[in-house]
Amino acid sequence: MxxxxxxxxxxxxxxxxxxxxxxxxxxxxxxxxxxxxxxxxxxxxxxxxxxxxxxxxxxxxxxxxxxxxxxxxxxxxxxxxxxxxxxxxxxxxxxxxxxxxxxxxxxxxxxxxxxxxxxxxxxxxxxxxxxxxxxxxxxxxxxxxxxxxxxxxxxxxxxxxxxxxxxxxxxxxxxxxxxxxxxxxxxxxxxxxxxxxxxxxxxxxxxxxxxxxxxxxxxxxxxxxxxxxxxxxxxxxxxxxxxxWMDEEYIGIGAGAHSYIKNVRFSNYRDIQKYIEGINLGNAIMESETIDYNDEMAEFMFMGLRMASGIKKERFKKRFNKDINDVYKIEINNLIRQGLLIDVGDSIRLTDRGIDFSNKVFINFLK
Ligand SMILES: C[S@@+](CC[C@H](N)C(=O)[O-])C[C@H]1O[C@@H](n2cnc3c(N)ncnc32)[C@H](O)[C@@H]1O
Ligand code: SF4
The missing domain is CATH 3.20.20.70 (Aldolase class I)
Structure with a gap:
């Protein structure tokens, strides 16, 4: 569900x-x-x-x-x-x-x-x-x-x-x-x-x-x-x-609303009249994009890191069947060295400095 x-x-x-x-x-x-x-x-x-x-x-x-x-x-x-x-x-x-x-x-x-x-x-x-x-x-x-x-x-x-x-x-x-x-x-x-x-x-x-x-x-x-x-x-x-932030599925309805279902992200027409016409004709979707495996992992990382509790390593493993430290070994180590990330054993989180430069951190996970 x-x-x-x-x-x-x-x-x-x-x-x-x-x-x-x-x-x-x-x-x-x-x-x-x-x-x-x-x-x-x-x-x-x-x-x-x-x-x-x-x-x-x-x-x-x-x-x-x-x-x-x-x-x-x-x-x-x-x-x-x-x-x-x-x-x-x-x-x-x-x-x-x-x-x-x-x-x-x-x-x-x-x-x-x-x-x-x-x-x-x-x-x-x-x-x-x-x-x-x-x-x-x-x-x-x-x-x-x-x-x-x-x-x-x-x-x-x-x-x-x-x-x-x-x-x-x-x-x-x-x-x-x-x-x-x-x-x-x-x-x-x-x-x-x-x-x-x-x-x-x-x-x-x-x-x-x-x-x-x-x-x-x-x-x-x-x-x-x-x-x-x-x-x-x-x-x-x-x-x-x-x-x-947990990168889970959702449904969005209305003009310009996004949905994320089974690795496909799609959005409705932004304009009110185009949206209404679309609905009346049976489809108001303006664009859709399949999120490939690498992008899904990257999104999971930068959405999850927004949360103060960070990303539980176990949650990454459960979703992707891989260790977070294997997939992003170089990135995570670099970011830790720069004082932007912290590894607290069962999870990784942004430091305060990482929050200040969060966009810079997130870019690292896009391959
Ligand atoms: C849809 S609005 C909230 C409800 C209502 N429309 C309102 O403005 O009171 C969402 C919130 O996003 C924030 N927001 C909107 N544009 C922003 C921007 N350019 N930079 C930072 N925050 C923004 C505002 O705090 C705003 O209350
Ligand atoms: S225009 Fe103002 S009131 Fe309307 S959504 Fe944007 S922030 Fe809220």
């Missing part, structure tokens, strides 16, 4: 200036989109998932009636972990009650920064007050497993801003926090601004200082890093994302 299902909702009220996720300000297409999505869901050949993650975009900007249609269909899979992403100001009590009623038990909310000035510079639709109101509604409606997304290394952000963000978020006592270092993605307004020298980013030393401040302070509050960018209280790790 495939454990995890991802459902993509490609709508946002406005595009944030840094975001290259597959989302559009085309909310008037939601009725046709949801119908196509329901058609795709009905074609799924299994009736149970351990985890469902409804992401975006901003899933909670769907109308009540579309949300209801989607939830009615998804509840049949009886997920143990059922996550919805949301953006501050896009849910009210009615929507939150609906989510709860249909078994959603995990909410991921994007705050990004505590300061309204920074939120505005990111092009966010909300202010801090909107976040606090939404958070309050979620808590009062009985949601206890909540993740808060934060970003650091963002334009004009000072160390003091980041400290203020972390300390105030900790006061809310969430179960899970994601801290993402800003990536200036090609094709976004930030990319243009960066190339014109109009984006003032904190320098690399400050950016790393921000990261380690978060690691230290969150850990002091029992919110431990379990993946490079993800921190949680014990037992609240995101099981859905762990499927990806």
């Amino acid at each position: 495939i454990k995890s299902l991802y459902v993509h909702i490609p709508f946002c009220i406005k595009k944030c200036l840094y975001c290259d996720f597959n989302s559009y300000v085309r909310l008037n297409e939601q009725d046709a989109y949801i119908n196509a999505l329901l058609t795709e869901i009905r074609k799924i050949k299994q009736n149970k998932f351990d985890t469902i993650f409804v992401g975006g975009g901003t899933p909670t900007i769907l109308s009540i009636s579309n949300l209801k249609k989607l939830l009615e269909q998804l509840k049949f899979f009886e997920p143990l972990e059922f996550t919805f992403e949301t953006n501050p100001g896009t849910v009210d009590i009615e929507k939150v009650k609906l989510l709860k009623m249909f078994g959603v038990n995990r909410i991921s909310i994007g705050l990004q920064a505590w300061q309204d000035t920074l939120l505005q510079k990111l092009g966010r639709i909300h202010k801090l007050d909107d976040f606090l109101r939404t958070y309050d509604i979620l808590i009062k409606s009985g949601f206890e497993n909540i993740n808060i997304d934060l970003m650091f290394g963002i334009p004009d952000q000072s160390m003091e801003d980041w400290i203020e963000t972390i300390e105030n978020v900790l006061k809310l006592n969430p179960k899970h926090i994601s801290c993402y270092s800003l990536i200036v993605e090609e094709g976004t307004p930030f990319f243009e601004m960066y190339n014109k020298g109009k984006l003032i980013l904190p320098d690399d030393d400050i950016e790393r200082e921000m990261y380690y401040y978060a690691v230290k302070r969150l850990s002091a509050h029992g919110i431990q890093r379990y993946e490079i960018s993800n921190f949680s209280k014990k037992g609240y790790e995101c099981r859905h994302n762990i499927t990806y």
